[in-house]
Amino acid sequence: MADAKMKKVSFNRFRAKVFNMVSTGVIDEPLNRFYDVLSIVALILNLFAAFAITFDYMEEHYKGLLLVIEGVTTFFFAIDYLLRVFTAKELYPKLSESRSIFKYVLSFTGIIDLLSFLPYYLPVFFPAGSAVFRMFRVARILRLFRINSYYDQLNVITEVLASKKQQLLASVFIILILMMASSLCMYSVEHDAQPNVFQNAFSGVWWSVSTLLTVGYGDIYPVTVAGKILGILISFLGVGMVAIPTGIISAGFVEQYQKLKTVGDYAEEENIHFIRIKLTDKDSWTKKKIIDLQLPKDIMIVAVQRDKDTIIPRGQTVLESGDVVVMCAEKTKEIQPIDLKEITINDGHSWNGVAIKDLDISRQSYIFMIRRKGKAIIPRGNLTIKAGDVILLYEKHSIRDFA
Template structure:
């Protein structure tokens, strides 16, 4: 048990964490470089890339094995979010072994290695806590947004269906314009030409600004509360240690 605790201290220590973060970034960089080589129609299975894949495979496999070993509830860890991310970071490299290249389409899954970095970012934990805090409000906002998308599509269809049947001939066709306008993206590929349609578009755009601003405000407030709560916990822990 003492040996496992010492190993846990090493795995969760700053040095080991720094090494894993470096490997994550290196893996992501290699992924980007290799994709560029593919674009240039150069053999993506050049020897140095195979060597790097094997190195990453071995090191990430060792890390995964260590984390499973030090966890008291191994099954819970294996099927947890981070446990699955660790596993996904390993599996694609197995398909790069000669003889398994038929499965090379799965190579893109290596990009999931970058998500392993979230294990070490405290801000991500606060973000997760903030999202859980406002999940009911976000769900209500999603439902409200879908309602507005539907109503906006119905409205623009009413105003524009006669003059632009190719773009607004049905409510379903009008959905694209509705989503683009409510999200304030405004591609400009389809737009109203009638006076009523333009006035209606202005109203929809104003509603869209509000829909975009609401979740931003909710998330900012929840993040502030999560930060204050975390700082209070740290202050209490520091006080108890004295």
């Protein structure tokens, strides 16, 4: 029984190490950094080979080399996919083994990873569909989005789209309505003059798309006076409709960057520290008004996150269980600086299964709290650290180091 448990622990640690290796942006060990570089190089070489082989000169002189590059890099994508399936449990730790694999395989990232290599091998079994399978290889380009893990500013794009999702959906809905209405109107005035072009209500959809989106291909156009007047009006509407989602996204970018700049400048120039506290039913602040909390004068509650909503606190705001309270306080320069750290222990961490007294940490480092399954535990020497624990550690430095 003990041997089986030890094997399971060793297996979980091995899987956690593999998960850290394949997770883009986790560069705490040389192997993880090497794997990230290898992944990026393989993707760049694969895309280069796919583009280069379309040129006659490159195909004539370097076709063999380009095919080898594509084959090797695609095989690497297949191995990468299998490793991610193997470590899906680490990605979704709250799910069972089978459900975590199922969730990853059906996720957007999992589908992209699958399409990165599967179409390359499918023509071996289905030769007739090689042309269609080749088209799906374009999905490899989407793997470039993993670079977001290195550049936080790229995440602003997804944050803007998520925050403006309702407005964008509303503008797209309006465009679809105008598209169908303009198609129906143009059919009504142009069907008799061009029965072969505007055959039914949906035959004008192509014309309405090219007009409303200001593309203007010119292959389908009105010939009657009423149709031309209607086309002019719809063209003006198209300019305004296309400008709506563009303006929404532009305003979102401005708001996001202004927010980041304001928070960054405020925290740096005014020496402000922000902390978050999640309330539970047992906390004394729950069901109390902010004005009744009797906070110190240097501490202020700046936001309350409740579910997916962010509440700007007022004195009469009542705090509820589950609220995430964001507080700020001015940094005090007179006291000795202390660095606080939060370490999450996974199955592969070297501290997993080790008693606190046996940890090799600096004499200037102290563990002052351990959170286990939502509960705070006072650290004692004989306490054994387990996977899932959150270690709160602080390091005391000499004032001379900050002079």
